[in-house]
Amino acid sequence: MTKSEFAFIALPISALVAPSTFAVQYLTVDQAQRAIFPGKSLTAAPVKLVPAQRKAIEQASGVRVLHDEQQVWRVSGGGWFIVDEVVGKHEFITYAVGLNANGAVKQIEVMDYRETYGGQIRDESWRAQFVGKTSQSPLKLDRDIKNVSGATLSCRHITDGVKRLLAFYEIALKH
Amino acid sequence: MKLPSSIEVRRARPLLGTIVEITVRGNNSVHLEEAIDAAFTTVAHVHRLMSFHDPLSDVSWINCHAFYKSAQVHPLTWHVLKCAQEFSRESNGVFDITTARQLVKWNYLPPLEAPLDNGSWRDIVLEDACHVRFRRPVIIDLGGIAKGFAVDRAVEALKHNGVEAGIVNAGGDLRTFGSSPQLIHLRHPGHPTRVAGAVRLRERAMATSGIYFRRRKYSGRYVSPLLHGRTRQSAREQISVTVGAANCMTADALTKVVFALREEAAPLLARYSADAVLLEQDGDPSWMFHPTCDASHQA
Numbered sequence: 001m002t003k004s005e006f007a008f009i010a011l012p013i014s015a016l017v018a019p020s021t022f023a024v025q026y027l028t029v030d031q032a033q034r035a036i037f038p039g040k041s042l043t044a045a046p047v048k049l050v051p052a053q054r055k056a057i058e059q060a061s062g063v064r065v066l067h068d069e070q071q072v073w074r075v076s077g078g079g080w081f082i083v084d085e086v087v088g089k090h091e092f093i094t095y096a097v098g099l100n101a102n103g104a105v106k107q108i109e110v111m112d113y114r115e116t117y118g119g120q121i122r123d124e125s126w127r128a129q130f131v132g133k134t135s136q137s138p139l140k141l142d143r144d145i146k147n148v149s150g151a152t153l154s155c156r157h158i159t160d161g162v163k164r165l166l167a168f169y170e171i172a173l174k175h
Numbered sequence: 176m177k178l179p180s181s182i183e184v185r186r187a188r189p190l191l192g193t194i195v196e197i198t199v200r201g202n203n204s205v206h207l208e209e210a211i212d213a214a215f216t217t218v219a220h221v222h223r224l225m226s227f228h229d230p231l232s233d234v235s236w237i238n239c240h241a242f243y244k245s246a247q248v249h250p251l252t253w254h255v256l257k258c259a260q261e262f263s264r265e266s267n268g269v270f271d272i273t274t275a276r277q278l279v280k281w282n283y284l285p286p287l288e289a290p291l292d293n294g295s296w297r298d299i300v301l302e303d304a305c306h307v308r309f310r311r312p313v314i315i316d317l318g319g320i321a322k323g324f325a326v327d328r329a330v331e332a333l334k335h336n337g338v339e340a341g342i343v344n345a346g347g348d349l350r351t352f353g354s355s356p357q358l359i360h361l362r363h364p365g366h367p368t369r370v371a372g373a374v375r376l377r378e379r380a381m382a383t384s385g386i387y388f389r390r391r392k393y394s395g396r397y398v399s400p401l402l403h404g405r406t407r408q409s410a411r412e413q414i415s416v417t418v419g420a421a422n423c424m425t426a427d428a429l430t431k432v433v434f435a436l437r438e439e440a441a442p443l444l445a446r447y448s449a450d451a452v453l454l455e456q457d458g459d460p461s462w463m464f465h466p467t468c469d470a471s472h473q474a
Contacts, residue, residue, distance in 0.1 A: 003377075004377060004421065005375065005378065006375075006376055006381070006450040007375040007376075008374050008452045008460060008463060009372055009374065010372045024185065027186070035186075035208070095189075108189055109187075109188060110186075110187035110189070110194060113194065155193055158189040158194075
């Protein structure tokens with residue numbers, strides 16, 4: 001049995017001003033398709049909404065439609081695979097939704113997650129000054145921030161996005 | 176010495192009102208993906224049972240029906256209620272799931288016929304055969320504990336499926352398992368878009384509570400969803416509390432107690448063999464607590 005461990009590491013003063021840029025790619029489009037519809041073949045069937053459809057989706061879902069184009073794939077044997085993105089105040093999320101042949105949500109997978117904050121410092125030389133300066137472990141901000149505790153970002157934007165996609169299905173996919 | 180596992184699989188799904196992320200390491204990616212699927216299924220199950228928002232959940236069921244007569248719930252819900260009651264007893268009411276009444280009033284939770292009565296955790300009666308009864312018309316929210324419980328269940332599911340190392344992170348409530356330590360960054364309490372420090376964690380759970388982006392104005396004064404169960408006052412300081420414990424449900428519940436009691440929570444932390452770090456608004460740790468080495472970790 002491994003002994004458990006909990007050790008707090010304060011960051012050097014220079015690191016305190018660094019933004020917590022946090023970005024993860026979980027799945028590519030191809031991987032997301034295989035994760036949600038394993039063994040199925042998918043055919044690209046992108047949809048371009050006309051203004052009337054856009055309006056109808058907004059009315060049915062109560063969520064704004066920001067893009068006219070929607071990335072859609074038709075699944076062999078029934079069902080749909082849709083890639084969508086949502087933007088919050090601090091986050092940018094790309095996600096995939098699999099719909100069964102009857103239009104019910106089969107599975108949702110986050111593909112890309114990025115927390116983008118204002119005032120990011122992109123200067124490599126500035127960043128280099130504190131790399132390796134922590135006593136316990138070298139810290140490459142950006143790349144080393146893999147897990148954050150105290151995150152309170154909700155999944156509300158994805159929930160709204162799925163609501164919008166279900167209205168999109170009713171209006172633009174279901175014939 | 177064992178060779179480090181070569182493949183890492185990381186997935187995220189929207190659940191429990193947040194984004195739940197599961198990272199696992201091993202040698203067989205198909206096997207790892209199957210294990211992750213199983214773990215997400217258990218998290219989704221906890222979500223369905225214990226969501227305040229879902230009208231079909233156990234929590235909604237008892238909020239509607241447990242006052243008039245006993246209402247039966249799923250054994251998992253009953254277990255979490257039992258643990259919640261124990262945290263309330265141990266903290267002398269600082270942890271209290273009936274603070275849902277204030278959270279509804281302040282719009283942190285969706286509107287529900289909120290009782291006017293000043294009930295508390297003492298009005299919740301857990302009866303045999305997974306029945307729950309309220310002595311007074313209280314409403315409950317398991318938001319302060321169910322996320323931690325879901326993380327623990329997910330870790331169990333991963334281990335059950337043969338995974339040896341990984342992390343489950345439900346919006347900051349997380350648990351690591353496996354032989355190598357993981358670095359977890361903590362948000363800066365005064366500047367939530369920055370990090371203030373990090374915790375090296377191995378075979379342990381951790382949860383952080385802070386107000387961050389959630390402060391609101393209600394009737395001219397600021398409120399937050401972090402409440403002292405006994406005084407029903409909401410926390411206003413922009414501090415953060417991080418608790419490490421053997422399981423995530425304990426860490427999750429104890430952050431609320433430490434937030435309200437600060438240093439006075441030390442005896443309770445010791446009883447649960449839990450660590451704590453309190454970060455002030457400027458990001459500096461003002462208090463740290465570590466249980467003595469000989470204390471046995473409570474499962």
